[in-house]
Amino acid sequence: MIPRVAFQGELGAFSELAIRQQWPNGATAIPCRTFPDAIASVRSGAAEYGVIPVENAIIGAVKVALDALRSAGIEVVERSELRVPIHLCLLAPRGASLAELRNVHSHAVALAQCRIFFARHGWLEPAPHDDTAGAARMVAELNDRTVGAVASEMAAERYGLEIIARHIEDVPANWTRFLVISAST
Template sequence: MDSKTNVISFQGWAGANSDMACRTLYPGYQTHACPTFEETIGAVEEGRADLAMIPIDNSVAGRVADIHHLLPHSSLHIVREHFQRVRHNLLARPGTGLAEIREVHSHVHAIGQCKEFLRAHGLTPVVHADTAGAARMISESAEPGRAAIASTLAAEIYGLEVLASDIEDAEHNTTRFVVMASEPKWPEAGTAGLLTSFVFEVRSVPAALYKALGGFATNGINMTKLESYMVEGRFSQAQFYADVEGHPQDPPMRRAFEELDFFTKSVRIMGVYPAHSFRSDPSQTTDAAD
């Protein structure tokens, strides 16, 4: 892949949840699998992909590890968000019956999200780096009694059969993704239904976080997400990731950011983009069988 031409990168093997999200949101794009999130972001930074599909949170597993550390250091911008319903399936080589399965391979989160099914069938879980990677391994192994938890797309790609569908414990299992690009794509100020994502590091003074965020409260701005993480391994200071409703150039938001600047060492706006309809109507997810 020498240059980008409607290419979207994702982390994982072909058939992973992120691959499903790419194909759902950008059906005309070629998906580009990357082994790590660093390489997923790097593919866009280096011009080998137009966009990157990055998972941020899952309604069952919580935030995706390492993402909040990577985003501030990348040169990319958030241009879109996407919520995808996650459906897990038990996959095996053709001709294998459910009664023959003894061992199930998948990502640790997928295994944790299907505990009741595994317990009910007496199956031994084996942690794998990736759901689709586990499916690929099962397709290449002649060892009997093994299966994978992965998507129907993975079953199609790797020639596996679905032994059981929708085996996840929680019906609300949903992953939030952000789409990232090399250039920002801000809608016009005053547009309704926007989100602004940003990262900031507070000054080392008493009540710095309280004071930094006070401007959002006094200006009537709703903050939908706030998470902290350590900076370079230091326990004394944290960096924060936040999502707020509105546009940075709207007067209330502009005043809030002016107050935020006063109590922070650094602020970087990661993106301004439309809020997904899932936020107002949780039925508006797109199914992903992964």
């Protein structure tokens, strides 16, 4: 049976990469708007598992995710954990250039992993978004050459965006630790 796995974000998010790593033979990724929504999907049985990022090599604890797990209390249990290499890309509509970009959207946690890149490119204004892949989808829909996103290569492929710069994370050995959770009953 192919497991259903809830995660925060949209398809193309780094959590989807974690799902692919944990279940190489396949899983159905269930996108959820927030971490509490992903955990609620697990608690309700809509998903057998959830994949939640809890720590990143650059920024440390993913507080919003840890808070959501604490709120769930004993209703969910940790089944395993995995570490996923995180390589961030600057994405834009096809034909855009780095010089044209002005606003760059992504999850606040991803933007915090690229402080050096933004410091070196002072004309770029980071803008928080609910998630990395959602920011990529929005950039594709806007098709405005002044608006970009920080997300994965997978998001670039999924939403038809051009990769303007690769490996823009502050630390080359960047990773995120994810917990795999299930309902406790």
